Amino acid sequence: MKSKLLNVLLSAFGMFLGYWVASHSLVAKSKANIPANIHGTVVSAQAVELVDAGGRRQIVMATSSEGSPGIWFFDKNGKARLSMGLYQDNNAVIVLNDENEQAVQIFRTVGSESAPVLVMKAHGRDRIVMGLNSSTGQEPFLVFYDAQGVKHSVFGHY
Amino acid sequence: MVTVASFIAGVLLGRVDGASTVLTQAGAPNSQRETYRSLTVRELDVTSSAFPAIRWGSSAEGGPLLRLAYSNSGAAIQAGVHPNGFPFLLVSDGATRSFGLGRVDGPMASPILVFRHDDIVRMVFGLSMTENEQPAFLVHYSADGTKTDFVGHYCDDPNRVCTR
Numbered sequence: 255m256k257s258k259l260l261n262v263l264l265s266a267f268g269m270f271l272g273y274w275v276a277s278h279s280l281v282a283k284s285k286a287n288i289p290a291n292i293h294g295t296v297v298s299a300q301a302v303e304l305v306d307a308g309g310r311r312q313i314v315m316a317t318s319s320e321g322s323p324g325i326w327f328f329d330k331n332g333k334a335r336l337s338m339g340l341y342q343d344n345n346a347v348i349v350l351n352d353e354n355e356q357a358v359q360i361f362r363t364v365g366s367e368s369a370p371v372l373v374m375k376a377h378g379r380d381r382i383v384m385g386l387n388s389s390t391g392q393e394p395f396l397v398f399y400d401a402q403g404v405k406h407s408v409f410g411h412y
Numbered sequence: 413m414v415t416v417a418s419f420i421a422g423v424l425l426g427r428v429d430g431a432s433t434v435l436t437q438a439g440a441p442n443s444q445r446e447t448y449r450s451l452t453v454r455e456l457d458v459t460s461s462a463f464p465a466i467r468w469g470s471s472a473e474g475g476p477l478l479r480l481a482y483s484n485s486g487a488a489i490q491a492g493v494h495p496n497g498f499p500f501l502l503v504s505d506g507a508t509r510s511f512g513l514g515r516v517d518g519p520m521a522s523p524i525l526v527f528r529h530d531d532i533v534r535m536v537f538g539l540s541m542t543e544n545e546q547p548a549f550l551v552h553y554s555a556d557g558t559k560t561d562f563v564g565h566y567c568d569d570p571n572r573v574c575t576r
Binding site: 292294295296297298299300301302303304305306307312313315325327328329330331333335336338348350351352353358359372374375376381382396398399400401408 | 444445446447448449450451452453454455456468469470474475476478491492493495497498499500501514520521522523525537538539545546547548550562563564
């Protein structure tokens with residue numbers, strides 16, 4: 255009875271010791287595999303994440319859920335405050351967000367003719383829209399909306 | 413004997429368990445091309461003749477920053493987030509900021525667009541930083557500094573204290 259118990263204890267000890275040795279040697283090896291500096295003509299990755307000294311995410315370069323390329327900049331609360339990339343229809347966009355990740359300024363191209371448009375928002379509503387109108391032969395326009403939502407055209411048509 | 417067998421079994425188990433933490437590199441690296449499934453870095457430079465033409469990292473004030481620059485001319489595009497959380501995008505000529513797109517400090521975090529020449533503001537466009545309803549404004553300045561409110565009103569006092 256005593257020798258059976260000893261066998262069990264020795265087995266457990268051996269298993270534990272073996273696991274510990276293997277996992278610690280692997281950790282050391284995997285840490286050694288992460289280079290402090292990567293130098294290459296081309297470095298390819300499906301996603302690149304920039305972190306600060308504390309490991310906090312600062313910038314992410316990756317593809318969106320639609321599969322389009324994008325870059326996201328984060329504030330210290332982890333909110334995306336600036337992004338740039340391509341929409342699924344290949345139009346380009348730069349977006350500045352507020353602290354709730356709500357867009358306040360959008361600079362983008364629109365439609366098949368990629369008309370440039372600048373939109374400024376407050377509380378989720380368009381307040382200024384400026385750009386070239388692709389439906390009127392790329393004519394320039396500038397409109398703004400007052401606090402009651404009434405539209406005012408400075409020039410052009412939108 | 414039992415202990416040795418268990419030790420070996422433990423080693424094997426540890427290797428199988430630990431292998432999943434090592435698979436961050438998707439392909440074998442070589443000097444020309446290194447391919448990763450995902451890459452986490454503190455700084456990333458794309459160099460051109462040893463000059464960092466594109467730099468990803470932190471600004472001097474601590475926020476995330478992307479900088480695209482041409483040689484040492486000073487001309488650059490910078491995008492990032494200030495420590496107070498306000499995002500910015502700046503396009504600079506060789507000497508000064510000639511164009512800026514960003515947001516300024518203030519409780520309403522209003523979006524604005526600023527055009528400069530020789531580091532002097534010549535046109536500002538956006539939503540009010542001082543009025544609660546955030547009305548639109550567009551102002552421009554002549555060469556002698558005369559201000560013209562083309563749309564709305566812009567408070568250009570550095571403290572954003574204006575009376576109308």
